[in-house]
Amino acid sequence: MGTMTRTSMLTRLGLLAALAVVAVFAVVALAGPGKSEPARSGAAPDSLLGGIPQSGITLGSPDAPVTLVEFADLQCPFCAQYERDVLPDIVRRYVRTGKLRLELRLLRFLGPDSDRLARAAAGAGAHDRMWQFVALAYQRQGRENSGYATQDFIEGLAADAGIRSLDAGTAAERQVRRAEQAARTLGIDSTPSFLIGRTGGRLSTFQPGELTPGAFVPRIEKELQG
Amino acid sequence: MRTAIAGLALLGLAISAYLTWVHYAGIEPVCTGISDCERVQGSEYAELVGIPVALLGVAGYAALLGSLWVRVELTALLSYFALAFSAYLTWAELFRIDAICQWCVVSALTTLAIAVLATLRALGAPLHHRPLS
Numbered sequence: 001m002g003t004m005t006r007t008s009m010l011t012r013l014g015l016l017a018a019l020a021v022v023a024v025f026a027v028v029a030l031a032g033p034g035k036s037e038p039a040r041s042g043a044a045p046d047s048l049l050g051g052i053p054q055s056g057i058t059l060g061s062p063d064a065p066v067t068l069v070e071f072a073d074l075q076c077p078f079c080a081q082y083e084r085d086v087l088p089d090i091v092r093r094y095v096r097t098g099k100l101r102l103e104l105r106l107l108r109f110l111g112p113d114s115d116r117l118a119r120a121a122a123g124a125g126a127h128d129r130m131w132q133f134v135a136l137a138y139q140r141q142g143r144e145n146s147g148y149a150t151q152d153f154i155e156g157l158a159a160d161a162g163i164r165s166l167d168a169g170t171a172a173e174r175q176v177r178r179a180e181q182a183a184r185t186l187g188i189d190s191t192p193s194f195l196i197g198r199t200g201g202r203l204s205t206f207q208p209g210e211l212t213p214g215a216f217v218p219r220i221e222k223e224l225q226g
Numbered sequence: 227m228r229t230a231i232a233g234l235a236l237l238g239l240a241i242s243a244y245l246t247w248v249h250y251a252g253i254e255p256v257c258t259g260i261s262d263c264e265r266v267q268g269s270e271y272a273e274l275v276g277i278p279v280a281l282l283g284v285a286g287y288a289a290l291l292g293s294l295w296v297r298v299e300l301t302a303l304l305s306y307f308a309l310a311f312s313a314y315l316t317w318a319e320l321f322r323i324d325a326i327c328q329w330c331v332v333s334a335l336t337t338l339a340i341a342v343l344a345t346l347r348a349l350g351a352p353l354h355h356r357p358l359s
Contacts, residue, residue, distance in 0.1 A: 006349060009348060009349055010349065012299065013299070013302050013345055013348055013349070016299065016302055016303040016306055017302075017306040019303070019306075020303060020306035020307040020309070020310050021306070021310045023307065023310075024307060024310035024311050024314060025310070025314075027274070028274075028314050031274055031275045032271075032274065032314075033270040033271055047249075047254075047264065047267055048264070050253065051253060088264070088265070092254070092264065096254075
């Protein structure tokens with residue numbers, strides 16, 4: 001092969017490489033996640049929660065030895081932080097392995113958006129998909145009391161959580177009232193608040209020093225040994 | 227050379243097929259200590275226009291494999307596409323998702339090796355228009 005032809009092949013390959021880089025860059029810039037609207041696919045919660053038993057407000061095996069209860073408001077930014085920074089680790093390490101069951105009691109003290117979201121989440125619980133719904137609600141959390149939790153917004157969450165028809169009626173209202181009553185009895189006035197203990201036994205309040213997995217793991221381990 | 231590229235493409239195909247299966251089955255990929263595959267697979271970067279990137283990987287590696295029996299330039303072109311896309315995904319892992327998954331790293335290195343081999347193969351191949359001596 002002569003030098004000329006080798007050079008021309010090199011040029012050709014260079015052009016092909018440039019074409020590939022430009023094409024990939026264009027596709028990613030046009031269709032990549034950076035450009036997509038805030039409404040994202042429902043795949044994310046399912047990749048964390050898929051295959052884990054769910055019933056109403058609980059996530060995890062009913063036979064799990066330890067129960068962790070969270071009181072939350074879907075508008076509360078720290079609750080969203082817990083969902084993002086702590087929950088995935090806890091679910092993978094303890095819930096998926098059958099050691100821990102989670103209960104989520106939704107409150108609505110921040111405002112009307114909280115109320116609509118809490119009732120809709122309770123409605124999602126009737127389909128045993130509350131945790132997917134909640135994960136999406138946190139991902140798309142809007143500015144507090146901006147009225148962002150419209151009917152359309154909630155229907156979008158439900159659809160992406162895999163729920164066809166959501167009923168946020170009287171049964172849902174009853175469930176939210178039960179959560180509020182429990183919070184009053186326990187003197188809970190901020191979210192997120194936690195209770196932990198042996199399943200079926202007496203639960204005690206638990207205040208993590210910070211919202212990181214490291215603040216939860218020792219306490220869960222202690223309960224598992226106890 | 228062709229055998230080496232085919233071997234690497236099969237490796238990439240196997241990884242992508244495994245990750246595609248994991249994606250649709252909704253389970254966690256087997257993951258080593260330092261990586262967080264679940265987070266990567268669950269991120270918004272795991273899909274492009276609704277298609278799981280693992281499935282794009284399956285299609286890409288299959289096309290690479292097929293191209294080995296067509297033209298050397300085609301293999302090179304496809305390998306550059308794969309390399310550019312892998313580079314983008316690796317960038318997303320490092321700077322957007324803040325998590326890495328070892329499957330993706332192996333796949334990225336595989337595409338890099340294929341691109342190098344495909345380039346060498348194209349440069350060393352007998353040309354179609356060899357000048358008459």
